[in-house]
Amino acid sequence: MKFYHLLIPFLSVSTLALYAQKHTETISRKLTFTNESSNYVLFVENINGAVEISPYSGNEILLEANLEIIGEDATALAQGKKELEVISRAKKDSILIFISCPAISYYRYDSRRNYNFDSRKIDYDFKVDMHLKVPENVLSDVSTINNGDIVINNYKGAIKAANVNGNVLLTDVGEVVKATTVNGDIEVITSNNPSANANFNTINGDIKVHYPNNLGAKIGFKSFNGKFYTDFKVVERLPVKVIKTKSHENENIYKLEGYTTIKIGEGGPEIRFETFNGDVYVSSK
């Protein structure tokens, strides 16, 4: 009897695989900003699949999205084709790109994003790999959650990149403002000296950043289990700052944030690295 118990789930999985139906589709769009601005922003919020960015010399953004829908059967697949949408909207100086289907509920509150995925509502799986060509005067704020990396190559615009179960790979990029992930690595190669503060965070991965030889920055790092390595000459260890605040209950709060901060070169903006289990490598090219 026990044997049958084991067999049933196996059977159901194999039948699913046998009768699952797949649909692939490529969407190409040309997106233009509605307002003239000097602070263009591109928001890409993917949920399943990669996001890739390369530079573009035009004024608009070129989106190419490869959709893959897998239905349990023909009706589920048809439902998926009908419901799943890649939505792109231009709002003044911003362009938003996101995925819509009944399983996804999403809201954005200040800088917080709340993505809710309820797979009970749909009978199909999907994956969307996006490739974008973006002009370099745009701040690219891109994110994904599952089944893909964030890959940005040769793009010199400002970058904010967030992943959850994947890597963030930025090669020959300009200014990276923020790069975060949870279960993945962060790798950055840049020949620019940073001009603004930046944050790099991961929980279960390593962070590897290559800066030019003449780097001038304050580098702060913090980790639970990880170690920090660098081949830059450390000019000095900077003293720890005490942050003093007052709560609304009239408590005086004094905080040491736990960052070890070092000065490299002439000093400059503060670049912060935080991991939980991974190591941090900051190297000169």
Place this chain on the structure above:
Amino acid sequence: MKLIISIIISLSVFLQLAQAQQEDEQKLVIPLTTPNNPGTLKLHLVTGSINVIGYNGKEVLITVKNNTDKRKTDTQKNGMFRIPNKSYNITVVEKNNEVDISCHAINKPVIFEIMVPQAFSLNLHTVNNGNISVENIKGEIETNNVNGSIYLSNISGSVVASSINGAIEVGFETVTPDIPMAFSSLNGKIEVRLPANIKASAKISSERGEVYSDFEMEIQASKPVVEKKASGNYKKYTIDKWVYANINGGGPEFLFKNMNGNIYIRKN
């Protein structure tokens, strides 16, 4: 000549060490809301030691030290050098003279050295890799250490101290009258020095250890305890393992409890 060179070398090494230690310290100065009133300090650690000293000042001075990351392994990797992380994530909240320290490092031992005004009450806990020591305090002390010892000296006030695998040593200057106290350990010795004129009713038990005292103890006869169980009509008779002894005629209850260690109750 050799001697001089070796002295110079050892001096320079010593200086470097001293400098390194300076670098690894983090200091916090916490002013109090009402500096002339007594305050309280709370610190619950998981890994590390706590050292509190009462002084003639008005502020709480916290020094956090680090004795880890002395490992010589992993100092180099892929042509890069390792820079040890010796900073701690510490939050101190002060409200109406109540100072609450929280340290979010649980995998690295931390050494807290804290100076407080003499009239301060303390609530200090730790679990691993450290001792708790307190000197020169007037106030109520509640302290707990699992795998280390507790050393309290020059205390005026009252103490509740417990440990599992460490010793407890307490030295009182004066004792606040009519306040019960407790000293309990499992595997360490308990040694308490009390003023000679103390009035107390001691309740003592050491299962595998001995009890020593230079006080004149008036041992009370222990009576069998009768418990009536709630279910059925059974009555349970047990003979109390505790020794009840009055010191100088009796007073508040002082509990001394140990399992594998001795208990020393000494006169100052």
